[in-house]
Amino acid sequence: MGRRPNSDERRAQIVSALQMVMARSGYAGATVAEVARHAGLAPGLIHYHFRDKREILVALVDALAGYAQDRYESRARACGTAWQKLDAYIAAYLAYGADAQPDAVAAWVMVGEQAAHDADVREVYQAALGAQMKVLKSILRKVFAERGRRARRLDHLVAAVSAFIQGAFTLSTTARPLLPAGFAAPMLTLWLQRYMDAEDER
Template identity: 45%
Template sequence: MPRKPNTEARRGEIVRALQSVMAKHGYEKATIQAIAKEAGLAPGLLHYHFSSKQEILVSLVTALADYGQRRFEQIAGTAQSPMERLTAYMEARLGLGDGAAPEVVAAWVMIGAEAVRQAEVREVYQRTIATELELLSALLANCLSEHKRATTGARELAAALLAMMEGAYQLASATNGVMPAGYAAQSALRFAKLSLDATALESGA
């Protein structure tokens, strides 16, 4: 009896192929034929696993979010304090160490552009950003609590840091070699520390 194809593995190959083509040529030029060629598959197989290019793109958003979370968990594995976990988060999102992937950054920037244009992409993109906001807010709140500082501004600070991160991704994708190497993680962490230090102490602390 013939073995059933590994559908999830094949879908993963297609999603990664879209990521690669987008990083090199942009979303508009990431045709079904180009994605199939990158994946080493017949175009008909793509239509078997996905109904449209947009559906592949939506799956790519989820895949990139999962990649970011796995990288954070790996780097934060030995973290002992809230500040060490915050540092691990910045390194996971902006650092140039193991696991850094310029292709991922380029694809994410293009996904942001498509989220403006396509409602279905925007929906999953917004959920991903909302999840990031909650995670970063919690990391910052833990840092503030450890030093007995008010946590009421943690969400606003998290939003500012996320905006800084998205801007760094845009610059990395559009101005290759212009920005100083490794500046993003260091600058974001420095901004976070200065903001945490400037936060008022809790009442009665």
């Protein structure tokens, strides 16, 4: 049997090109021709690996979710407590670092915009966001347990933290000049610390 062509590498190359183009031009501006140009491929090769632009977008959602999860896991490995893992989760999503990809944040915001009016994209987007929220919920439950407290309204807290993160993504993409540099991760950590302290006092 002959050697399998480098389909996985080509697909990753195309998905990466869509991320780059979407971050600058949005989904509507990310034509197959423009994606091909950024990938350094002929447009025909795009269609060989993907049926259409929407299929590339679905693959991009998976890639972006995987990137965020990898950032979290690389930070969580050194953590000993649940609170440290919560810090790692916040840093993975909101802090800068050598592994940061600003294009990934901008592309994720564009994916969310597309999900608002495309049922297929919405399904994949919600699945990826749901997986992130499941990890967060597990971490927060353990934080409460470490403090000897029962987690009350945990789903509400998970939703609030997720809304903060998604809102920070949107603002950093659409209104960066209005934001203090590096505000998001420290402020979310401080807000959660005060929330936990208030819960301890109840």
